[in-house]
Amino acid sequence: MTQQKRISLKEAAGxxxxxxxxxxxxxxxxxxxxAMIYELIRQGRKNLHLMEVNGxxxxxxxxxxxxxxxxxxxxxxxxxxxxxxxxxxxxxQAGEMLVEDxxxxxxxxxxxxxxxxxxxxxxxxSLGTDILNPAYDTLGNAGLxxxxxxxxxxxxxxxxxxxxxxxxxxxxxPAARPDWCIVQAQLVGEExxxxxxxxxxxxxxxxxxxxxxxxxxxxxxxxxxxxxxPERNLIPPYFVDYIIEVPWGAHPTGVYGNYxxxxxFINDYYNRTKTQEGFDAWAQEWIYGVESHEEYLAxxxxxxxxxxxxxxxxxxxxxxxxxxxx
Amino acid sequence: MTKxxxxxxxxxxxxxxxxAREVNDRDIVFAGTGLPMLAILxxxxxxxxxxxCIYEAGTVDGRPVHLPTSVGDARCVYQSSVTSGLFDVFNxxxxxxxxxxxxxxxxxxxxxNVNTTAIGGYAPTPKLRLTGSGGNPDINALAKRTVFxxxxxxxxxxxxxxxxxxxxxxxxxxxxxxxxxxxEVYGDKFRGGVSAVITDMxxxxxxxxxxxxxxxxxxxxxxxxVLNNVSFDLNISRCRGVTEPPTQEEIDLLYHKIDPEGIFxx
Numbered sequence: 001m002t003q004q005k006r007i008s009l010k011e012a013a014g015x016x017x018x019x020x021x022x023x024x025x026x027x028x029x030x031x032x033x034x035a036m037i038y039e040l041i042r043q044g045r046k047n048l049h050l051m052e053v054n055g056x057x058x059x060x061x062x063x064x065x066x067x068x069x070x071x072x073x074x075x076x077x078x079x080x081x082x083x084x085x086x087x088x089x090x091x092x093q094a095g096e097m098l099v100e101d102x103x104x105x106x107x108x109x110x111x112x113x114x115x116x117x118x119x120x121x122x123x124x125x126s127l128g129t130d131i132l133n134p135a136y137d138t139l140g141n142a143g144l145x146x147x148x149x150x151x152x153x154x155x156x157x158x159x160x161x162x163x164x165x166x167x168x169x170x171x172x173x174p175a176a177r178p179d180w181c182i183v184q185a186q187l188v189g190e191e192x193x194x195x196x197x198x199x200x201x202x203x204x205x206x207x208x209x210x211x212x213x214x215x216x217x218x219x220x221x222x223x224x225x226x227x228x229x230p231e232r233n234l235i236p237p238y239f240v241d242y243i244i245e246v247p248w249g250a251h252p253t254g255v256y257g258n259y260x261x262x263x264x265f266i267n268d269y270y271n272r273t274k275t276q277e278g279f280d281a282w283a284q285e286w287i288y289g290v291e292s293h294e295e296y297l298a299x300x301x302x303x304x305x306x307x308x309x310x311x312x313x314x315x316x317x318x319x320x321x322x323x324x325x326x
Numbered sequence: 327m328t329k330x331x332x333x334x335x336x337x338x339x340x341x342x343x344x345x346a347r348e349v350n351d352r353d354i355v356f357a358g359t360g361l362p363m364l365a366i367l368x369x370x371x372x373x374x375x376x377x378x379c380i381y382e383a384g385t386v387d388g389r390p391v392h393l394p395t396s397v398g399d400a401r402c403v404y405q406s407s408v409t410s411g412l413f414d415v416f417n418x419x420x421x422x423x424x425x426x427x428x429x430x431x432x433x434x435x436x437x438x439n440v441n442t443t444a445i446g447g448y449a450p451t452p453k454l455r456l457t458g459s460g461g462n463p464d465i466n467a468l469a470k471r472t473v474f475x476x477x478x479x480x481x482x483x484x485x486x487x488x489x490x491x492x493x494x495x496x497x498x499x500x501x502x503x504x505x506x507x508x509x510e511v512y513g514d515k516f517r518g519g520v521s522a523v524i525t526d527m528x529x530x531x532x533x534x535x536x537x538x539x540x541x542x543x544x545x546x547x548x549x550x551x552v553l554n555n556v557s558f559d560l561n562i563s564r565c566r567g568v569t570e571p572p573t574q575e576e577i578d579l580l581y582h583k584i585d586p587e588g589i590f591x592x
Contacts, residue, residue, distance in 0.1 A: 027383045027412070030398035053412060054460065075460040079359055079396040080589070089455035099452075101443060104382070104461035105416050112413055124420060126463040128497030128511040130490040136449050159500070166514040198403050199384040200411035256400045263395070316392070316400035324588035 005242050009293060012214050012242050013039040016180055019069065021049040021151040023111070023176070023210060025183040026253065027201040028056040029079050029261050033184040033216045035249035035293040041065045042287055049151055051176050053107040053202045057252065057266050060085040063097060064279035065287075070139065070152075072100040072176075074107050081263045082270025087279055100138045100156070101131050106173045111202055113175035114209025120172040122160065127171065132157065151177060181210035184250040186257060188215050189223035192237030198256025198315065204234055213239055216246040218258050248297055248305060260308040260317035265300075328574040332546040335572045337526045338591060340544055341475055342368055342580060343572040344524045345428060348473045349374040353425040356380050356415075356465050359396045360590055361475050362428030367393070367584045368576065380424065382461050384411040393585050416464060422517060424469040429462050431476055433487045436538045436558045437505075438494025438520035440466070440474065441487035448489050463492040467512070471521040478525035483556035494520050495536020507536060528552045529569055537561065542569040 013036060016022065026032040037058045040048075047069035050062060055076035062068050063076075064087035076085030091097045102110070105125035113121040130136055137156045139145055144152050153174035160172045183203065187195040194215060196203055207213055220243060226233055252269075254261035269286075273279040290296045297305065307319050338361070345365035349355060351374040357366045358381075366379045367390075378387045381397040389405035403409045418424065431440035442462055446453030466472050476482065490498065496505045509516045523530040523538065531541045539561040540552055549562040585591045 027398040028396060030383070030396070055458075073458065075458040077457045079398075084457055089452075092455045093452055095451040099455070101458060103459045103463045104412070105420070105464040108412050108416055124468065124512065124515045125416075126459070126467055126493070128467070128490070128493040128499065128508060129459075129463050130443070130448070130498070131459065131463065132500050133448075133498070133503065134501050138449070141450060168513050168515060169511070198400055199398060199409055201383055201398065202412045204411065205413060254398075254400065256403065261395070261399075310400065314392075314400075315403065318392075322395060322587050322589050323585070324592045326587035326589075 007242050007244065009035055009039050009244055009246065012036065012244055013043050016040060016045065018045055019047045019049065020180060021051060021178040022180045022182065023050070023052050023178040023206050024058065024181070025185070025201070025203045025206060026056070026250070027199070028054055028075070028077070029081070029253045029266060030199075030201070031184050031250050031255050032056060032058045032253040033182045033249060034058065034251055034253060035216060035246045036182050036214065037061065038287050038290075038293075038296065041067060041283070051110070051178055053111065053206070054104065055085060055088070057269065060087045060273075063087040063091045064273055064276070065283060066091070066096070068097045070098045070100065072102065074102055074104045078266050078270050081266040086270065086274045090276065098138050098142055101136070102173070103129070103131055106131070106157070108202055108205065109173040110176035111205035111209045113173070114177050115205040118175060120158070120174050122170050122172055124168070124170050127169070132171070151179070176209050178210045179212065181207050181213050183207060183213065183215045184255065185215055186218050186255060187226065188217035188220050188240070188243055189226040189237070190220060191223040192240035192243060193223060193226045193233050194235040194240065195226055195232055196234050200234060207235055207239055212241045214242045214244065215240055216244050216249040218247055218249070218255060220245045246293060249293065251300065257310050257315040259305070259310055260320050262304075262308055263322065329571050330574060330577065331571065335577055339572050339577055339580060340569070341524055341526065343576050344529060344569055345473060345475055346372065347570070348522055349377050349426060351376050353377045354380065354423055356382060356419065356424045356427035356469060358382065358428065358430070358461070363394060364580060364584055364590055365428055368579055371579050371583065372576065380415050380418070382412065382415055382465070384415055385409050386415065393587065393589055395589055416461070419465060419468045422468070424465070425471065427465045427469040427472045429466060429472055429474050429492065431462070431474060431492065432456055433482050433484055434474065434476060434523060435484050435487045435494065436560075437496040437536055438523070438532055438538060439487050439490045439497065440492040440494065441489045443489045443491045445488050459491045466492040466519065468515070468517065470518040472519060473521055474523045476523060476525050478527040478552070478555045480555050480557045483558065485558040495532055527555060533561070540565045542566050544569045545571050
């Protein structure tokens with residue numbers, strides 16, 4: 001039996017270097033590996049190349065911390081809890097990070113191609129938009145499409161035609177090949193089998209496209225337990241390089257079957273971090289001034305976490321206040 | 327059915343009701359966070375009980391007992407036919423399975439092109455960076471009909487949007503960028519496009535050339551009010567009259583069955 005390497009959050013974050021290309025599990029404000037995201041910011045990582053199907057609160061935090069060199073994606077915001085990734089906007093407007101816009105389907109195509117070992121994936125999606133405007137090729141305009149960076153394709157996309165059946169015009173979207181995929185999963189076996197409950201988002205494509213994978217698990221469980229129902233598992237062990245057991249590791253985002261999105265926390269973050277000064281003060285309180293994930297959980301407090309805990313049958317919390325009348 | 331008068335309902339109620347009425351029974355509907363969720367759930371509770379809802383994060387035909395607050399929400403999964411992920415549901419969209427989708431935007435132009443990316447210039451740095459495209463352009467490109475729900479303001483209804491995030495009826499053909507009919511760009515993958523724009527003042531539709539016209543004004547507004555809140559030469563000659571107001575039954579469904587917690591309907 002192969003035991004995947006168990007390391008600490010701090011050690012794992014230390015493996016990721018300035019300038020590395022990274023991606024994450026999850027979707028907007030769901031199942032993001034925040035314990036690692038906080039630790040990367042705490043360790044002062046810079047010039048990261050974040051490529052992701054969509055962004056979320058974590059993208060905005062990286063931007064606020066000045067940790068991003070390049071962000072390739074399609075969206076940044078906080079869903080219901082903040083209409084805009086205000087730090088992403090501020091940094092992009094100031095030219096302090098490069099933003100390469102694709103559409104949602106384009107980004108899924110990028111990771112699908114990466115996961116299949118293909119150089120590109122074809123699609124009809126988002127033809128006739130400014131996403132394809134040759135003047136808006138941000139990485140090309142920055143002179144970064146010369147082939148010298150193995151994480152940056154020589155073209156943002158290519159026009160293509162097909163005559164296999166009806167003649168058609170489509171796009172070839174280049175593969176994403178991140179150095180790292182960092183995952184928050186509900187369950188990981190001791191050997192590394194990953195089980196994701198609920199929506200899989202684009203986890204399978206993100207994981208399989210990456211060169212190395214770090215999994216933060218709500219629970220590390222006996223491998224044999226997951227192998228009793230293999231049809232429910234998503235990823236075999238040989239894709240997984242490091243395992244860390246981090247309960248509540250996705251807070252303030254939610255984990256299906258485990259806990260709810262902490263909307264109040266995210267909304268407070270959004271309201272307080274619209275300026276750089278506001279972000280710096282927030283980050284001092286919740287990232288730099290906090291030593292560890294355990295200290296972060298203690299600061300949140302048991303009653304707050306308990307209100308977020310999922311009902312075991314419904315798979316989400318029925319105790320958290322969500323609206324004006326609940 | 328008791329039709330309500332202005333003052334007996336809120337603007338957001340009318341938006342949800344007007345959007346819900348765009349759903350035909352058995353439609354396969356792609357919905358995003360917020361008002362689209364209210365619209366599809368209201369439609370399923372009224373004229374379209376067999377409409378199917380796909381949430382873009384990866385759930386198909388869920389039967390949520392609590393209102394989801396985003397498409398990634400665990401509540402979307404409850405009693406779904408299939409729970410998968412983005413690759414699956416967007417492939418279904420590309421395959422042509424989606425009849426209708428609800429979308430939003432910061433700016434729209436007379437051709438139905440929508441901007442959710444940047445205001446006042448994009449390169450080399452954006453003047454005002456917005457959220458970005460999300461799935462908006464993919465869905466707008468590949469669904470048979472789309473309905474936009476937007477705020478009516480002069481600065482948002484423009485002759486030409488600053489950045490075409492989402493393709494309307496006349497769109498750039500690259501690399502030249504000349505504006506041509508959507509049919510010419512999509513070829514045999516052309517399935518339709520923007521069918522209606524619903525704002526806090528009116529409902530708009532598009533003519534055979536793909537140009538926006540005023541279809542109905544909401545109770546309490548006139549076509550002139552609408553003209554004062556668009557910055558292009560809007561055709562009001564085809565206006566059919568007043569948008570059907572909500573009924574008491576629809577309001578009761580919205581506030582007591584669909585969003586009793588007051589998540590979107592405060």
